[in-house]
Amino acid sequence: MSNASQNSSSFNNNHVERIAIVGVAGTIGSYMVDALLKSGNFKITAITRSDSTSQVPAGVEVKRIDYDNHDSIVEALQGQQVLIITMGTRAPRDHQTKLIEAAAAAKVPFVIPNEFGGDNADVASREDVIINSAKTQYRDHIEKLGVSSWIGICTGFWYEFSLGLGNYGIDIKNRSVTFYDDGNTRITTSTFPQAGRGVAELLSLKVSPDNEQDTSLCLDNYKNKFAYIGSFVVSQREMLDSVLRVTNTTEQDWKIESRPVQDVFNEGLQKFQNGDFTGLMTVLYTRAFFKDNAGNTSLTRGLDSDKFGLPKEDLDEYTKIAVERCEKGITY
Incomplete structure (x- = not known):
C-alpha cells in the first residue's frame, strides 16, 4: 500500500x-x-x-x-x-x-x-x-x-527576529548598514x-x-x-526604508556601505571553518541574497500563503517589533 x-x-x-x-x-x-x-x-x-x-x-x-x-x-x-x-x-x-x-x-x-x-x-x-x-x-x-x-x-528567515539581531546587514543598535551588492536583491521572509x-x-x-x-x-x-509561506518579499533597501520610518531617522543618521555579497559569504565561511560560529550565520544569511534568487521563493516557487488564506501583514508593524527586540536585547 x-x-x-x-x-x-x-x-x-x-x-x-x-x-x-x-x-x-x-x-x-x-x-x-x-x-x-x-x-x-x-x-x-x-x-x-x-x-x-x-x-x-x-x-x-x-x-x-x-x-x-x-x-x-x-x-x-x-x-x-x-x-x-x-x-x-x-x-x-x-x-x-x-x-x-x-x-x-x-x-x-x-x-x-x-x-x-x-x-x-x-x-x-x-x-x-x-x-x-x-x-x-x-x-x-x-x-x-x-x-x-x-x-x-x-x-x-523570521523577519522580526532576523532584523532585530542585525542578520540582514542592518545594525539597528549602531545605525550601520552593509548592503550586499546594490542592496536591491529581494528575499521572502516571514513573521x-x-x-x-x-x-x-x-x-x-x-x-x-x-x-x-x-x-x-x-x-x-x-x-x-x-x-x-511568506509575509514580505523585500530587499535590504526596502527594509532600511522601513527602519528609517519606524525610528524617525534619515540615511544621513546611518553609516552605509556596500560590499559584494560573495565576498561577505566567503569571509563568513572562512570564519566558520576556523571555529567561529558567527561565520555560519553570515553564510546562512548572505546566501539568501545571491543573484540566483534562491532566497526569493515568491519568485522561484510561488507562495502557498494566498492558497491558505493567510492575511497580508504590515511591514512597518513588524519592523517596529524588530526595533523593540533590538533595544531590549532579545535574542530568541
Whole structure:
C-alpha cells in the first residue's frame, strides 16, 4: 500500500484531528500551538522530556518521553495523525531521528520535520550551507522508513527576529548598514505569527480528494514536498526604508556601505571553518541574497500563503517589533 493510501485510511472524516508537537514552549512552536488552538479543529499533544519544566498552554495534553527509550516515544505518538518537530540548534542531533523512527512505528501519517527556514529544495543553496544540507538526511530517513510522509515548511528567515539581531546587514543598535551588492536583491521572509498561521491552515486542509473529479487543494498535495509561506518579499533597501520610518531617522543618521555579497559569504565561511560560529550565520544569511534568487521563493516557487488564506501583514508593524527586540536585547 502506498503512503498516500495509508494516510487516507487513517482519517475518519478526511481531516486532521490529532497533532503532536515537540517544542511547544519554543519560539516557533509556541506560535504554531497558538494558531492551532485558535482554529478549534485539533486536539494538541505536547511531546516533552520527562524532566522538562517548560510550561504548556492550557488545552494541550502532555505526554512525557525518554529519548533513550524508543517504546516511550512510540507510546506517546500512538493515535497521532501529524507530528510537528520544532527544536533548537543545540538539541542533540539524534533526537529528531528517534522521533521519526518512533513516528513510523506508531504509524503517524505525516511528519513536519525541523525544516523551517530557507528553500531546501534548492540544491545549490542548500549545499552551500552545512546546516541546511544536513536536514536532507531526516527527510530521506522518513521516506526510507516508508510509513510517514514529510512536509517541509519553507518560511524564509523570521523577519522580526532576523532584523532585530542585525542578520540582514542592518545594525539597528549602531545605525550601520552593509548592503550586499546594490542592496536591491529581494528575499521572502516571514513573521512568527504568519508561520504559525500557515501551519494551522495547511493542516486544516482536507487530507485527500473527495473523488477523482475533486481538484481542490489537499494535504496529500504536499506529501514529501515543501509548503512555501511568506509575509514580505523585500530587499535590504526596502527594509532600511522601513527602519528609517519606524525610528524617525534619515540615511544621513546611518553609516552605509556596500560590499559584494560573495565576498561577505566567503569571509563568513572562512570564519566558520576556523571555529567561529558567527561565520555560519553570515553564510546562512548572505546566501539568501545571491543573484540566483534562491532566497526569493515568491519568485522561484510561488507562495502557498494566498492558497491558505493567510492575511497580508504590515511591514512597518513588524519592523517596529524588530526595533523593540533590538533595544531590549532579545535574542530568541
